[in-house]
Structure formats: structure tokens, C-alpha cells
Amino acid sequence: MKDTSNSMASAANIRVRFAPSPTGVLHIGGIRTALYNYLLAKQQGGTFILRIEDTDQGRYVPGAEAYIAEALQWCGLIPDEGPGFGGEYGPYRQSERKDIYRRYALEMIEKGTAYYAFDTPEALEAQRQADPNFKYGSTVRLSLSNSLTLGKAETDRRIAAGDPWVIRLKVNENETIHIHDLIRGEVNFQTNELDDKVLLKSDGMPTYHLANIVDDHLMKITHVIRGEEWLPSTAHHVLLYRALNWEETMPRFAHLPLIMKPVGSGKLSKRDGAKLGIPVFPLSWQSDKPEDTVVGFREYGFLPEAVVNFLALLGWSPGTEQEIFSMEALSSAFSIEKISKSGARFDFDKAKWFNQQYIMATPNATLARLVRPIVEAHGHKPDAAFLEAFCGLMKERVTVLPEFWENGYYFFEEVRNHDLSGIAKKWKKENRPVFDGLIRSFSAIGYFDAETLKTATDTFMAQNELKPGDVLPALRIALAGTMKGPAVFDMMALLGKTASVTRLNQAFDHFDQTI
RNA sequence: GCUCCUGUGGGCAAACUGGCUAAGCCGCCACUCUUUCAAGGUGGAGAUUGCGGGUUCGAAACCCGUCGGGAGUACCA
Known part of the structure; x- marks a missing residue:
């Protein structure tokens, strides 16, 4: 406003x-x-x-x-x-604040801004059946079963007799409610369109509408930021602040x-x-x-x-x-x-x-901590350094954590199946001795790091008049089974000499048999 | 039905109080790096700002109308 x-x-x-x-x-x-x-x-x-x-x-x-x-x-x-976090405005669970809501509902009865109603849910349901536009509001409340029509004596008698009752907000006619929403600006409602919302249910619990206003006030809430689905009932909330005389300190609204x-x-x-x-x-x-x-x-x-x-x-x-x-x-x-x-x-x-x-x-060490449970669930217990290096190699090739395993399982166990489509044309049985030579030169490497592996491979390719395309895909498939993954020499360095050499030998045998 | 909210490329969105060829990100497509994949870099396709009028020298922005989308319509929150 x-x-x-x-x-x-x-x-x-x-x-x-x-x-x-x-x-x-x-x-x-x-x-x-x-x-x-x-x-x-x-x-x-x-x-x-x-x-x-x-x-x-x-x-x-x-x-x-x-x-x-x-x-x-x-x-x-x-x-x-x-709840569980402390604070001086508790309790923070509404079920534990039942008495508070009741007190304010009764205060509203006293002031005449709310009234008792005895209509059963079944009776109201029947009304809605008869008229889909039925609304418990100013135009019909005088023809329904409530303290406005029954009078004080009969109302008291019914309550004393244990008849179920609710308390409803009495919405005045012909008013316009102006709401200034921080996101939407001015929003107006005509009270004639509003129904007399139930404030206190027959089980003694408040509805959202009452509880939310009472608590926001008591807890000194300054801004109500909530979903847009609440916008239509905000006019009722303003009416409640008014009825309770709290409009001056009413929070600001923002409907998302x-x-x-x-x-x-x-x-x-x-x-x-x-x-x-x-x-x-x-x-x-x-x-x-x-x-x-x-x-x-x-x-x-x-x-x-x-x-x-x-x-x-x-x-x-x-x-x-x-x-x-x-x-x-x-x-x-x-x-x-x-x-x-x-x-x-x-x-x-x-x-x-x-x-x-x-x-x-994310730093590799942090990733390693997150990925460890996934790897361990598959029965592996890598040491920290290995897992960190693994994460370093894989982290720009995954979008969610389980993909570390799905896309890189072969760092922890045998290759499940070799995708031969990429090398089938190039792999020749008669070249096997040449590749065995490459394996031998790998075996001879002392410091098994990516740099050294690359140098060794380059030298080998030059000696045998081979191009990278003749060698690298074969190594990759042999080691990982797939054409996707980190740089070949990085993979070998992480796998280590023993594992790499063993894996190459076995895979090449497999290639010979299959292709 | 009624009430309220909302409408910019496939998605998220910018453009403050009307002013240059309507940002950017995701996605998509190329190219480039790497003889892998991804990441990165470059470029591209994709919008007469839901539609129709109007105001204005000039509108995505203002006005009118219209259509669409959404939410609410409980003794649920």
C-alpha cells in the first residue's frame, strides 16, 4: 500500500x-x-x-x-x-502452540470479527454439490448454521452440549484490500469475493491462515517470502492482521x-x-x-x-x-x-x-572424499593419492558424481569389454610383434610418468614408421576398453607399469583372437 | 465458472524511469585444440518481445482490446 x-x-x-x-x-x-x-x-x-x-x-x-x-x-x-535450533520465539512447531491460536480466535469472537459455525463438512459438501460456486461468505452466512443466525444462547448451548464447531473469519462487505507485493506491485481484492475462512478447526487446531498470522506477528517476522500459490489468500491474511489490530507491524509480502x-x-x-x-x-x-x-x-x-x-x-x-x-x-x-x-x-x-x-x-582431495563411497560400494579401497589423481583425470569428464565410477571403473578393475569398432580396421595380427616391442620399451621405463611414456612412444613410432593414429587408439582400447577418457599416457601413469603392461598384453591377445 | 498472477528465441533470462543492429547463460550445430572423450576457444542457427490496435519522432517497455499459460477457489498447507 x-x-x-x-x-x-x-x-x-x-x-x-x-x-x-x-x-x-x-x-x-x-x-x-x-x-x-x-x-x-x-x-x-x-x-x-x-x-x-x-x-x-x-x-x-x-x-x-x-x-x-x-x-x-x-x-x-x-x-x-x-525446532532444534534454539531461538527466543518458540516453540517453533505449530502443534505445540495450539493454545495461543485459540486465544486469538476467541479474541476475534469477542470483537465480532469472527464467529462460531456449526455446519458439518457434509452439509457444506452438499452445498457445493448443489452450487459449484458456493462460497461461505457474507451473502449466505445468514442462512447457515452459525452464531450469527443461532444467537448467543443457542450457540452457547450447542457448544456446551459438545456439538462440533469451528471459528470463521467474518469478512466485511464492499471493501477493497490493497496489497503491496514486493515482486508484483499493487494487488487488489474485493472482500465480496472472499469467503469466511475457517480459522479454528473442530479439532481445536488452527488453519494455516490463523496460525501463520499469529506466528508471524509473535515471531516479529518482517518479510513473508513464499510461493505464489499463497497470493490469493493474502487478502484474508491482511484482514486477520486488521482484526487482531496488528496491521501497523504487518510483514511485507513477496510472492515467488x-x-x-x-x-x-x-x-x-x-x-x-x-x-x-x-x-x-x-x-x-x-x-x-x-x-x-x-x-x-x-x-x-x-x-x-x-x-x-x-x-x-x-x-x-x-x-x-x-x-x-x-x-x-x-x-x-x-x-x-x-x-x-x-x-x-x-x-x-x-x-x-x-x-x-x-x-x-572442486579440489581433487575433496572430490576423492565424495567419490570414495561410490568406489568402495563396488568393492575397491584405493589409497588416497591414487583416488585423488583419478579424480583429477576424470573431473572434467563427468557431470554427476556416480559418473566417476561409470566412466572410469577401469582404473580399479579389469576392462569389462573392449570396444573394437575403433581399431578393428587397423589391428593386424602381423603387427603384433611390433606392439610387443612397444610393450618392452614401456617395461624398460624406470620413472613411469606421462612425460616419459610419451617420449618412449614417440621414439618407438619414429623407429617403426608408425603414426599416432596407428598406435594410440590401440593402447586406449587395450587399457580402457573405450575411446572415451583421459589422455592415454596419463591413464598409464596412474595405472602404473605393472598393471599397464599386463593389461596391454592381455588386451592384445584378445584383439588377435577377436579381430 | 469465479478471483488473482503472468506472457522476451527450445529452456533460464537482461534491457533502470520508452531511444542505437533485443545482452548473457543452458541446450543445439559447426570449426578449433586433443589423432579419444570431455573441458576450453571461435563461430552459427534460433525472437517481427503472445496477438491486434493506439499514443509517440521513436515502444519489449505506456494505453485499450484479445488470446494463451499458471495459481487459488477445503475444518490442506
Whole structure:
């Protein structure tokens, strides 16, 4: 409403929250929301809060909260406050704040900005059946079963009798709600279009709407950065701030564009990952139900820095040509104003590119630590120096971690199968003695490094009037089985003399027999 | 249906308050390096800025209309 108020925000007091509900796994869109909140907080020296919105007891999924915490941790988005993270505004789990919400709901009843309603879910469902446009609002509430129509005595009697009830927000007629969204600008709603949202459910739990307003106020949240799916209910939220007399300190809103499916139309959903065989979640999740078991970016072989970088640029642009951002660089470059308005399609190719960039830039020793579990899972226990050198040779030839093994397994065990298509035409049995000579000269090398191997090979080729094309492909196939891979002499140096010579002899025998 | 949001090459996007041949990145295609693959380098294809009007000397930017996409519409968040 007031454009100018934005610049008056006191930088030091910024408090933002990420408020997921533990109803299952949290996909990458949720992580991005957390990221943007985190970036704003870090940039301004503010506070990043994790709040668990577990007010729907029916949808609670055990383990989901731990999943959220671990996912945030993996991405480097550590909350300053939250369940298990400390903070002075707790508890940070809404199920533990039940009484607080109830108190405010009752306060609203007192003030006349809310009322009791006794309509059963079945009765309301019947209304909707009869009229698809049915809306529990100002035009029909006087013909329904609530404290407005029943009167105080009957209302009290019903409550005392134990009839189930809910508390609903009483939306006034003929008002316009102005919202100033930090990303979208002015957004207006007519109250006549709004329904009387349930605030307190019959099980005593608050709905999202009430809980979110009460908590944001009590936790002194200054900026609400959330998905665009919340924009339509924001008018209700403003009404709640008003009803509770908190409008003066109402947080600013920023509604993020949605992340859309990689293919097809609609927003990204759980099923999209499995459908395309790509991760759309930060971490893997096991479930009894196969359809709920998902693969995460972590397990797929992504580095968290790459995922964060990718996500940051999906819906936000720094306005410069820079693409690679560390978390620190992101938080200094970030600004809500530069978040785009329209949905961004999830682009897995770009995610892979970022990962490749980060893998190439990661020191070999660090990569070795990440790759070791993968190699060990295949039954090998290489020493650190070997594994580091291996990572050095392979790192610009992989996009995700498991490819270190998939593309370079032959550094740890025998070549599974030799792709002879590249050398079939050139390999001649009568040349075998010549190649045996090359093996002998390799055997004679004392310091078995790439440089020496190259020199020896060059000399050998000159003596035998051979060209690189006659020799190198044969060596490569013999050693690796494939035409893809690091430079031949680098491979041999890493493999070592014994292994290289043995492998060449065996492979050449194999060539003789097969070709 | 109703309400709200949104629309720049295949994807992500830049172009601040209207002003030079509409950046850049991913992807794609060449070439180049390496007689491998990848990385790197160079170049290329691909956009009458959803469409139609209008305002203006000049519009992707402003106005009107129109079409498309998305979200919300629960005692779910």
C-alpha cells in the first residue's frame, strides 16, 4: 500500500521464516523458497527462522520434519531459530502452540470479527454439490448454521452440549484490500469475493491462515517470502492482521513465481521426477509406498553448492552476466526486486551444467572424499593419492558424481569389454610383434610418468614408421576398453607399469583372437 | 465458472524511469585444440518481445482490446 515504506526497513531487524508443513518430502521449489529467505536474512544481517506448520494432524508424515532439517543443512541453509535450533520465539512447531491460536480466535469472537459455525463438512459438501460456486461468505452466512443466525444462547448451548464447531473469519462487505507485493506491485481484492475462512478447526487446531498470522506477528517476522500459490489468500491474511489490530507491524509480502514442470504444463510436482528419471528433491526418501519413494539431488550425485546456484537463478537474476555464485556471492547480490514474476521451467540440463562447473572447480582431495563411497560400494579401497589423481583425470569428464565410477571403473578393475569398432580396421595380427616391442620399451621405463611414456612412444613410432593414429587408439582400447577418457599416457601413469603392461598384453591377445 | 498472477528465441533470462543492429547463460550445430572423450576457444542457427490496435519522432517497455499459460477457489498447507 505504501511504496515508500519499503526503504524504511531497518536492515538489522530483518526476520524471515521458512514454514513448510511436514506432510512428506519437500521438493526443490520449497528449497528455493528457503534459499531466498535465507539470502535476504544473511544479506541484511537478519534472522532466518524455520517454523514447522504441522496443524494438519491427518497429513502428518513421520520423519518429514527431520527430512526438512537435513535438506536445509545439506544446502547450507542453517536456520538461526527453529525446532532444534534454539531461538527466543518458540516453540517453533505449530502443534505445540495450539493454545495461543485459540486465544486469538476467541479474541476475534469477542470483537465480532469472527464467529462460531456449526455446519458439518457434509452439509457444506452438499452445498457445493448443489452450487459449484458456493462460497461461505457474507451473502449466505445468514442462512447457515452459525452464531450469527443461532444467537448467543443457542450457540452457547450447542457448544456446551459438545456439538462440533469451528471459528470463521467474518469478512466485511464492499471493501477493497490493497496489497503491496514486493515482486508484483499493487494487488487488489474485493472482500465480496472472499469467503469466511475457517480459522479454528473442530479439532481445536488452527488453519494455516490463523496460525501463520499469529506466528508471524509473535515471531516479529518482517518479510513473508513464499510461493505464489499463497497470493490469493493474502487478502484474508491482511484482514486477520486488521482484526487482531496488528496491521501497523504487518510483514511485507513477496510472492515467488512457481517452478514449472520440465515438460508439459503446470507446476512442478512430486511425480515429475520419477516420470523423467530426474531428481526434483534435495534428498532421497524411502517410503512403504513405491510412489512416494524418491531420489534426491544429493544421491543423484549433485554438489549442494551447484544445486543452490542453480536454484538461485531459477526465478531470480542478478542483472549481470555472472552465472557462478557461491552462497556468499548470492547473498550479497540478491535482491527481491530482481525476482521475476512469471513461472520458471525446471531445466535439468542447466542443473547438470552447474554441477559440472562445480565438480571441475572442486579440489581433487575433496572430490576423492565424495567419490570414495561410490568406489568402495563396488568393492575397491584405493589409497588416497591414487583416488585423488583419478579424480583429477576424470573431473572434467563427468557431470554427476556416480559418473566417476561409470566412466572410469577401469582404473580399479579389469576392462569389462573392449570396444573394437575403433581399431578393428587397423589391428593386424602381423603387427603384433611390433606392439610387443612397444610393450618392452614401456617395461624398460624406470620413472613411469606421462612425460616419459610419451617420449618412449614417440621414439618407438619414429623407429617403426608408425603414426599416432596407428598406435594410440590401440593402447586406449587395450587399457580402457573405450575411446572415451583421459589422455592415454596419463591413464598409464596412474595405472602404473605393472598393471599397464599386463593389461596391454592381455588386451592384445584378445584383439588377435577377436579381430 | 469465479478471483488473482503472468506472457522476451527450445529452456533460464537482461534491457533502470520508452531511444542505437533485443545482452548473457543452458541446450543445439559447426570449426578449433586433443589423432579419444570431455573441458576450453571461435563461430552459427534460433525472437517481427503472445496477438491486434493506439499514443509517440521513436515502444519489449505506456494505453485499450484479445488470446494463451499458471495459481487459488477445503475444518490442506
